[in-house]
Amino acid sequence: MVRRTLGNTGVQVACWSYIFIHYALLVAYVARSSDILTNFSGIPFLIRERRRRLQLHKIKDHRDRWVEGEDNIAKAAIRHFHKRFNIKHQFNDNEILECIPRIITEEDNIVLTTIPNTEEIRDVVFDMGANSAAGPDGFNDTFFQKCWDIIKDDITGFMQEIFNGKRLTKFFSHTCLVLLPKVESPVAFQNFDPSV
Numbered sequence: 234m235v236r237r238t239l240g241n242t243g244v245q246v247a248c249w250s251y252i253f254i255h256y257a258l259l260v261a262y263v264a265r266s267s268d269i270l271t272n273f274s275g276i277p278f279l280i281r282e283r284r285r286r287l288q289l290h291k292i293k294d295h296r297d298r299w300v301e302g303e304d305n306i307a308k309a310a311i312r313h314f315h316k317r318f319n320i321k322h323q324f325n326d327n328e329i330l331e332c333i334p335r336i337i338t339e340e341d342n343i344v345l346t347t348i349p350n351t352e353e354i355r356d357v358v359f360d361m362g363a364n365s366a367a368g369p370d371g372f373n374d375t376f377f378q379k380c381w382d383i384i385k386d387d388i389t390g391f392m393q394e395i396f397n398g399k400r401l402t403k404f405f406s407h408t409c410l411v412l413l414p415k416v417e418s419p420v421a422f423q424n425f426d427p428s429v
Contacts, residue, residue, distance in 0.1 A: 293421040310412075313422040348396045351389045355381060358388070 291301040294309045295316070337345070349357075358381065361374040377384065395401065412425040419425055 348393050354392050
């Protein structure tokens with residue numbers, strides 16, 4: 234009977250409205266009850282206990298020796314993952330590359346390597362989603378779009394320098410690794426999976 238009265242679209246709108254209202258009520262309830270949750274003595278204890286359990290106080294290094302202290306653990310982690318991710322590949326068999334078909338034509342390559350002008354860079358900036366996640370500088374695409382007239386020369390110069398072969402600084406090319414334990418009580422870096 235409801236479908237006859239409201240039609241298919243009306244029923245869908247009513248269902249979504251019902252879900253939205255209940256979601257809004259849930260959000261309001263959680264917001265109002267946050268004082269109760271934070272003042273409840275058991276929850277902060279559980280959070281502190283979990284943080285304490287997940288914090289590294291000591292770990293075994295590449296020589297199977299225990300390392301303690303934040304600075305020493307950080308140095309051991311850098312040493313471990315530097316070795317893991319900076320493998321030098323010796324590739325001498327160029328003949329194997331001959332079996333890879335050439336898909337990029339010389340004309341395509343010229344287009345791909347041509348230094349972009351301000352208008353092309355502007356088009357790319359304005360084609361990005363305005364509500365995207367912030368980059369390492371903390372600004373999302375809305376900032377770049379709204380301030381384009383002010384920053385366009387700097388952005389254009391930066392992009393053109395990259396196309397001319399300038400190397401990116403670590404600020405733009407670094408990666409933040411989060412170590413996810415593979416086992417309940419990790420004792421060595423091999424017990425962690427890095428996640429980017």
